[in-house]
Amino acid sequence: MAFKLVKRNKLPVRVKGTLPDDDGKPTDFDFTLNCKRLTQDEIDALASDKVAPIKSFIHNVSEGWDAVIDGQGQPVPFATEQLEEMIAIPGMPMMILQCYLKQVSAVAKN
Numbered sequence: 178m179a180f181k182l183v184k185r186n187k188l189p190v191r192v193k194g195t196l197p198d199d200d201g202k203p204t205d206f207d208f209t210l211n212c213k214r215l216t217q218d219e220i221d222a223l224a225s226d227k228v229a230p231i232k233s234f235i236h237n238v239s240e241g242w243d244a245v246i247d248g249q250g251q252p253v254p255f256a257t258e259q260l261e262e263m264i265a266i267p268g269m270p271m272m273i274l275q276c277y278l279k280q281v282s283a284v285a286k287n
Contacts, residue, residue: 185214186213186214187211187212187213187214187240188211188212188213188214188238188277188280188281188287189209189210189211189212189243189280190209190210190211190212190275190280191207191208191209191280192207192208192210192233192266192272192276192278193205193206193207193276194206194272196266207244208216208242208243208244208248209240209242210237210239210240210242210273210276210277211239211240211241211242211243211245212240212277213237213238213240213279214281220278220281221235221264222276228233230272231270231273232261232264232270234274235264235270235273235274236260236261236264238255238275238277239260240255241255242255242275243251245259245263268286
């Protein structure tokens with residue numbers, strides 16, 4: 178199959194894991210963060226910038242989300258404040274970054 182050299186601007190990033198509930202039991206979560214698709218040069222530039230932390234990267238690429246709900250099961254609208262609340266959860270920023278890099282990267286196929 179031929180390779181299509183096409184500029185793609187959007188990247189849905191699936192983030193799936195567990196988070197302890199109030200009793201310490203793992204609770205599953207699964208949502209999609211809608212992101213800007215960066216080129217390798219753009220990722221390299223951000224990675225080499227020691228001043229910009231992972232949270233800043235997430236704020237720069239995030240444009241929306243799907244399947245994020247509140248305690249009553251209602252959809253949470255995407256906004257900077259809500260994104261900041263999400264990435265304040267320990268481990269979440271690194272998980273999002275790893276999922277982003279996995280989704281945006283080319284992989285070998287047998």
